[in-house]
Amino acid sequence: MNVLLVYAHPESSSLNGSLKNFSVKHLEDAGHKVQVSDLYAMQWKAILDADDSTDRQPGARFDPSLDSKRAFENGTQSQDIALEQDKLRWADAVILQFPLWWFSMPAILKGWVERVYAYGFAYGVGEHSDTHWGDRYGEGMLAGKRAMLVVTTGGWESHYGPRGINGPIDDILFPIQHGILYYPGFDVLPPFMVYRTSRTDEARFSKICDELGQRLDDLWKTAPIPFRPQNAGAYAIPELTLRSDIAADQYGFDAHIARGG
Ligand SMILES: Cc1cc2nc3c(=O)[nH]c(=O)nc-3n(C[C@H](O)[C@H](O)[C@H](O)COP(=O)(O)OP(=O)(O)OC[C@H]3O[C@@H](n4cnc5c(N)ncnc54)[C@H](O)[C@@H]3O)c2cc1C
Numbered sequence: 001m002n003v004l005l006v007y008a009h010p011e012s013s014s015l016n017g018s019l020k021n022f023s024v025k026h027l028e029d030a031g032h033k034v035q036v037s038d039l040y041a042m043q044w045k046a047i048l049d050a051d052d053s054t055d056r057q058p059g060a061r062f063d064p065s066l067d068s069k070r071a072f073e074n075g076t077q078s079q080d081i082a083l084e085q086d087k088l089r090w091a092d093a094v095i096l097q098f099p100l101w102w103f104s105m106p107a108i109l110k111g112w113v114e115r116v117y118a119y120g121f122a123y124g125v126g127e128h129s130d131t132h133w134g135d136r137y138g139e140g141m142l143a144g145k146r147a148m149l150v151v152t153t154g155g156w157e158s159h160y161g162p163r164g165i166n167g168p169i170d171d172i173l174f175p176i177q178h179g180i181l182y183y184p185g186f187d188v189l190p191p192f193m194v195y196r197t198s199r200t201d202e203a204r205f206s207k208i209c210d211e212l213g214q215r216l217d218d219l220w221k222t223a224p225i226p227f228r229p230q231n232a233g234a235y236a237i238p239e240l241t242l243r244s245d246i247a248a249d250q251y252g253f254d255a256h257i258a259r260g261g
Helices: 015-029 064-074 079-090 107-116 169-182 202-217
Strands: 002-007 033-038 093-099 146-152 192-194
Touching: 002 015, 002 079, 015 033, 015 093, 015 146, 015 202, 033 079, 079 107, 146 169, 192 202
Parallel strands: 002 033, 002 093, 093 146, 146 192
Antiparallel strands: none
């Protein structure tokens, strides 16, 4: 299988760097092909702007969505964007690996998403009608592929528990797992978390690698998070709210996960 690892850490000798190296070797030893987008090493341009297409007319008003659409359709996206889209097409599974920075992904990775997820590639795909609101949330260009987050945190696991002060980790990661990965079609696996990173010594690192290795071995077996598909009847269209008979007593992020079927 083909695995794309999109990795965001500025220091190659960091814990994240070591875990990235472990994952690449583990996957390759198991016979998989691996490509790494090491965003800092690539000096990835993090900001979406008018330079993202090659055919923009001087003085023309920049429209982030419509310019993206035109460039994607006309093959005039800047080359770094097109290359990352090719890697996504190639991949059977995509891993996003990063340290949690201010309760989200580092800005360089957010910038990768903003620029690579072009209009026509990751959004604005498919028919819009009274029964089908675009190919998204379970459908889309990246359907049939799997995705998983590998995230490290300074905070303890309890800080991210159901009553932890930081809020539950599933809630913090919801905009990434549901909004960025499920939206264009990925099946999203539960994240691999490393909490309280300051408490890492050789013994713990070895244990973390064992657990991560198991998750990589199970990449094609692990059940995805059962997010509810948008166009399969659970949501009223065009309101895009859950039907009143579905998870009637649930609100917020959790209502969009079909726990127990
Ligand atoms: C801007 C910013 C915002 C942040 N926001 C948050 C936040 O919102 N929530 C939160 O919980 N945390 C936050 N943090 C903390 C951050 O998530 C952690 O610092 C990060 O996850 C640690 O990962 P690292 O790869 O940088 O670890 P490193 O600092 O490189 O290493 C962590 C520990 O692992 C050890 N180690 C590294 N490699 C190995 C190895 N190969 N073998 C054995 N031991 C090793 C190191 O000695 C060190 O003790 C933030 C940090 C920053 C800088």
